[in-house]
Ligand code: GDP
C-alpha cells in the first residue's frame with residue numbers, strides 16, 4: 001500500500017526524523033488559510049504540493065512556490081485542477097518553502113536477493129532515482145543493514161562519505177539514515193524514500209545569520225500489504241481516492257490480483273497454480289497481463305468479479321481460465337463464466353480449462369455456451385497465446 005507524502009512524513013516524524021512542518025488542504029481556500037499562517041510566522045514563501053501517489057509531481061507542475069496568500073490560493077487551485085499520470089489531485093500539502101542549498105537521495109528498500117534492508121544514497125538527488133540507476137548506476141551507494149542490529153553508524157558514515165557529505169552534516173545524516181531503517185522495521189515497509197534529502201538554509205529569525213541543516217523535503221513510503229494486519233492503525237492511511245479501482249475491487253472481493261504488462265489475462269484458483277499458469281503462458285510465447293488467484297471455493301459472483309478485473313485492462317487480448325476443482329466446483333466456475341460473458345462489455349477470446357470436482361458438468365455447460373475449452377494446460381496456454389496474437393494483428 002502506498003501512502004501519501006503527508007502521511008509518510010508523519011511516520012518519519014514519529015521516528016524522530018527532521019521533517020519541516022506542513023498542512024494539508026482540500027480546497028484552494030484552505031490552502032490560502034494555511035499559507036496565511038505560514039507567512040505570518042515569518043516565512044517569505046510557501047510551497048504547495050499535489051498529494052497524489054505517483055512520483056515526478058515536480059515535473060508535472062504539481063510542486064509550486066508562492067510568495068503571498070493570493071498567489072498560494074491561485075497555485076493551489078491550479079494544482080487541484082491537475083490530473084497527474086492519470087490520478088486527479090484532490091489534496092495539496094502546504095509548507096514553508098525551503099531554501100535549498102543541495103539535494104540528495106536517500107532510500108531504504110527491502111532487498112529480496114540479500115534478504116536485508118538495503119539503504120541507498122546518491123548525491124544526485126531531486127531527480128527520479130530510476131533514471132540515475134539507469135544512466136549512472138555508480139552514482140548510487142548502497143549498504144545492507146544488519147538484520148538484528150540495524151544500520152550501524154559506520155555503515156551510515158560510509159554512505160555519507162560516498163555522496164560527499166561530511167563535516168557538520170555527518171552526525172545528522174547518520175541519524176536520518178538509521179531512522180529510515182527504523183521506519184522500515186517499525187511499520188513493515190517495503191520502501192522508505194526521501195528524495196530530496198536537502199541541505200536547507202535557515203535564518204535565525206533576525207536575518208542576521210543563516211545556518212544550514214539536513215531535512216527530509218519529500219517522503220515516499222510503501223507498506224507491505226501482507227503485514228498490514230500487524231498495524232491496524234495504518235489502514236486509516238489508505239487513500240481510496242488514489243487507489244486503482246481494480247485493486248480496490250479485488251481487495252473487497254478477496255481476490256489476489258496483480259497487474260502485469262502482457263496481453264493474456266489469467267484467471268486461476270490457487271497462488272501456485274496461478275504462477276505455473278503464468279510460466280506456461282510465457283513458455284507458449286505469450287506474456288501474462290496479470291496474476292489472479294480467485295481463491296478456494298469461489299462462487300459464480302467471484303468469477304464474474306475476476307472477469308471484470310481482467311477485462312478492465314485494455315491490454316488484455318485473450319483470457320486463459322485455469323481451474324483445478326477441489327473445494328472449488330468446476331460447474332460453479334463455468335456458470336460464473338457464462339453469466340460474466342453475458343454482461344461483459346468487451347468481447348475477448350477465452351480459453352477455459354477446468355479439471356477436478358464437477359469437471360464433466362463444467363465441460364457440458366461450457367460446450368453448450370460455445371466456450372473454447374482445453375484438456376491440458378499446455379493446450380490451453382497455446383490456444384490463448386494464438387488467440388491473442390490473432391487479435392493483435
Ligand atoms: P516529486 O517531484 O514528486 O518527487 O516532488 P518533490 O517534493 O521531491 O519536489 C520536486 C522538486 O521540487 C524538488 O526536488 C525540489 O527541487 C523542488 N522543491 C520541493 N519542495 C521545495 C521547497 O520547499 N523549496 C524549493 N525551493 N524547492 C522545492
Ligand code: MN
Pocket residue numbers: 126195196218
Ligand atoms: Mn521527490
